[in-house]
Ligand SMILES: Cc1ncc(C[n+]2csc(CCOP(=O)(O)OP(=O)(O)O)c2C)c(N)n1
């Protein structure tokens with residue numbers, strides 16, 4: 001049904017340094033690498049970003065492949081078979097190309113709004129890949145890639161952008177606010193952070209019914225300032241809810257930089273206060289994200305409670321099509337992060353492993369281009385949903401106060417036709 | 419009631435020495451700027467209002483002049499920074515708190531409805547809350563159910579909250595200045611489709627008191643009451659009908675709390691017909707409340723039942739043609755006027 005092959009479960013080997021490691025953490029070559037690369041760049045402090053000091057964490061930042069696509073020394077690569085690795089790569093590239101195309105359509109005025117995920121595909125898709133088909137994914141609004149990986153079709157996605165008559169949700173929600181119960185993808189919802197408490201409910205429902213399901217909820221680092229985030233972590237701690245809180249720390253909440261959002265050393269460290277696990281991962285390293293999420297999901301499945309994952313990444317593009325980031329951040333900063341692009345790194349890794357080639361890449365690009373073209377061409381031809389649909393699904397049965405308005409509207413429409 | 423406040427815009431133009439046309443959002447910005455220069459206790463609190471200058475550029479450049487102590491970008495925590503606004507107001511500061519979309523004001527309802535609105539009363543005036551809550555509502559941009567609502571009725575319903583919904587740059591500026599100077603909590607609802615509209619605003623300082631409606635177009639045959647973005651739509655409808663010789667009076671209450679009942683009732687007594695236009699859903703809206711007051715005070719003058727033109731009782735969909743069907747359009751207003759007048763004969 002979902003076109004999802006069950007992936008080979010890797011042995012849950014922890015790629016992170018063991019706590020009994022006698023070396024001071026900063027001397028771990030993998031770690032030092034990551035620190036200088038991501039967190040200790042003089043350039044970054046020049047941009048006013050706070051450096052992260054992993055020493056305050058119970059565990060260091062997890063990473064498997066470095067920004068050049070090379071396996072970090074000492075890192076354990078999770079056992080994922082070739083087909084699945086390529087499926088991961090395909091989903092990431094699809095996500096990127098769909099975003100590029102749709103943002104173009106938006107600039108041409110063909111759709112009204114769009115939310116892209118450029119730079120965050122590793123975090124989004126790596127984490128979704130770690131979850132089982134029966135687990136719920138509760139999206140924020142930037143996780144179309146996770147939906148694609150689950151089998152949400154480009155056709156449905158594009159129809160939703162147009163809100164046309166084949167749109168599964170009848171033109172009711174803003175672009176990129178999809179939902180699919182069948183694929184266990186909860187609805188995107190606009191108010192920031194409002195989805196986080198839902199994860200507790202999904203988790204508790206699984207517990208009550210004895211099902212071994214886990215809920216993974218996505219949100220940005222900005223959303224951690226909302227009360228709902230804190231209360232949800234607290235409740236998850238108290239109830240040992242089978243939940244993975246997945247925070248995409250992409251450094252920005254529209255124009256507000258991460259350092260204005262919190263004075264905590266990290267986002268992951270907030271977990272400590274609520275008695276749940278907290279871990280930081282290099283969010284541009286799809287394999288590390290996968291590994292960390294598998295571990296969190298398995299903990300939850302074993303009844304050991306929730307984990308807060310902070311995936312350190314970067315929003316390369318505008319917040320949405322309504323935003324112009326040049327008003328508040330420098331191109332230099334963006335350039336620094338573009339060098340750490342998650343897709344590029346993963347492609348190098350695949351080529352190095354002998355799984356992928358430039359020729360295959362070219363073919364894939366053509367294939368994706370074709371798929372996107374087809375979906376857009378089709379969606380664009382379709383008209384709006386029937387006007388009666390705006391009266392449906394508001395109440396179980398249409399009450400008189402809606403029925404009367406429907407009748408009036410029909411009268412007006414008929415008189416216009418006459 | 420000052421005469422200028424009630425007169426037709428054309429009259430205002432003649433009386434104000436130095437007319438110029440600016441946008442609604444610029445008028446609001448000027449009001450904030452002037453009040454911040456005048457009174458050091460005024461400061462701004464909100465998301466993306468400092469560096470980015472606000473989603474609709476109302477606070478653009480204010481950071482440069484007043485610095486980060488008075489133009490504060492907050493973490494994403496509406497309930498809590500609104501609560502901080504209430505706290506600061508209790509000490510005598512005059513915070514202007516911005517909530518990006520009125521839809522998100524549902525996250526701060528405790529601070530507004532249970533705290534700000536009632537503290538003055540509950541403490542016998544020991545604690546007053548001179549705070550302005552700026553927010554923005556309405557549909558028209560394809561922003562769907564969670565970014566397009568007209569929720570004024572919720573605030574209208576709560577005793578203790580003043581409520582302004584200006585439709586023109588002139589009114590926006592004058593009311594914002596009064597709101598900031600008010601010792602009571604004010605909910606100030608802007609409309610996303612109005613920010614770029616232009617209108618005449620004098621260079622010299624002026625204030626518009628709360629509770630004074632403005633007759634935007636004088637007429638004798640029927641009274642149209644409309645506010646916020648329904649005002650320009652109603653004026654257009656009135657112009658179209660004028661071509662047929664129907665002479666409509668358009669009244670904009672400008673503030674819903676307090677409501678200038680007298681101006682509305684006087685107008686209805688003169689024209690003997692009333693159509694009320696609101697963008698919000700029909701049920702439980704301010705229009706119904708205005709209608710009930712007019713029934714009480716002008717029933718004998720009415721020649722036809724009061725017509726209410728309002729939004730459909732449904733969430734706002736995204737698809738633009740569906741969205742349009744949910745919100746009163748010019749033709750809906752014209753039809754309602756015709757229905758009301760047809761009953762006369
Ligand atoms: C309750 C609420 N407040 C404000 C907004 C406006 N808004 C939408 S997204 C956003 C930033 C969110 O940032 P973050 O949580 O870091 O997620 P990101 O966009 O970076 O993925 C804001 C302020 C909103 N949608 N809902």
Ligand SMILES: [Mg+2]
Nearest residue numbers: 220221252253
């Ligand atoms: Mg963010």
